[in-house]
Amino acid sequence: METAGTTSAPLATIASLAQHDGQTVTLRGWLYNLRSSGKLLFPTFRDGTGTIQGIVPKAAVPEALFNTLKELQLESSLMVTGKVRADARAPSGFELDVESLEVISAVSADQPFPITLKEHGVDFLMEHRHLWVRTPRQSAILRVRATIMRAAAEYFDTNGFIRTDPPILTPNACEGTSELFEMDYFDNDKAYLTQSGQLYIEATALALGKVYSFGPTFRAEKSKTRRHLTEFWMIEPEIAFAGLDDLLELAENFLSHIVARVLESHRGDLTVIGRDATKLEAIKAPFPRISYDEAHAMLEDAFSKGLIETQHKAGDDFGSPDETYISSQFDRPVMVHRYPAAIKAFYMQPDPADPTRALCVDVLAPEGYGEIIGGSQRVDSYDLLKRRIEEHNLPLAAFEWYLDLRRYGSVPHAGFGMGIERVVAWICGLDHVRETIPFARTLNRIYP
């Protein structure tokens, strides 16, 4: 440890410096950047709450302080003491007149911090994700992510939902379609990482009324797009005695709450990220609701006007370009409901008004971010559910416990799942979900 001067002032964080104008404080953090102009040094410090520029005139500080700082490599850890001073030239409005500096761990010039302030490629940044998270933009995104996760849980916690987390190790495919990560489960069994807790929280919903789960989800799909991770976080509410309309109302209030919380406490972070906050200010319930058939008609119209390249076939699911077009027609998330039952999961309740349609909803985020929520009212009839399982060629024995939920006091119930990373990408205006989670797991990357 190398000391240049003494550090004995009260501790402060960079985010709180406005409250310390004129006072001498000590910051604990890292050297983020260092500029010099002859006998003036301009170090920028970061401490996880923000960055601030210090100023070190050679004539006004001990020689040891000036020389130590001058040779310090970026990302060296340190304690710095100085006087907080409002200055119109500083981006944050404040600067630090450095009085003393204690180097905690100096970075070697032989191996300088690899991430510079210049541009880097995706491969390099992902290979150095453990260091990339130190940069202001990435830190800001992770702070917003934390608020989104907290606001999501908070919404359910304060609206009568009980958190009941389903198992992560499961014995079989929940939906029987997606690719699963498989592993040995002791001697003679296989286990799979969960791809949705939905079936399990249907059980807890019939026990506790309103429940939700919040945890990681795994999909071994070979998807290579800006919207996919193999490991992502999903929050899923499930409600007994509820139908599709209840679900739509829940979804719009839920999302509005999350966006409001982010706007409440992350204006600065959104600026660092480069997100236009006015786009988010429009996100207030109610959200537009359109049926699958109305969405199809929109696509037909767009195709005839040459606004989209491929024609949507009635009855087919929407592709990514379709979803992008539909969502681009609205300034807030659009809720598309009543898809054809044939292209949806076996557990979705048919619409009594038209049994070829399912009582389901996809919520598409604006600005081309695509599906952030998928949900449905669940089949509550034992006979229908059993028939659906058979029609989908799923192993009946594995679903006996699920059928029990219809044998013993079945009620109409509904729920949805929301992918946290897609919501973070949308709210932050990012072009890829890999920046929304501390360590993204994708098809071609599991390091670091």
Place this chain on the structure above:
RNA sequence: UCCUGAGUAGCUCAAUGGCAGAGCAUUCGGCUGUUAACCGAAGGGUUGUAGGUUCGAGUCCUACCUCAGGAGCCA
């Protein structure tokens, strides 16, 4: 799995089939208000791998590897 594109200095990128280059980073020097500071200098290369065409290949051809983002699939 399919389609498309990219691999050159630590990083970001140039280089008509004809001497391997720049900016940043690092080192040295200069500058008292810099905001990805700037100015001067130095060091730094198995051009993804293996073949092939050619007098000559970073450049053209073949195969492979890695990565990217789009389709499909999904949140």
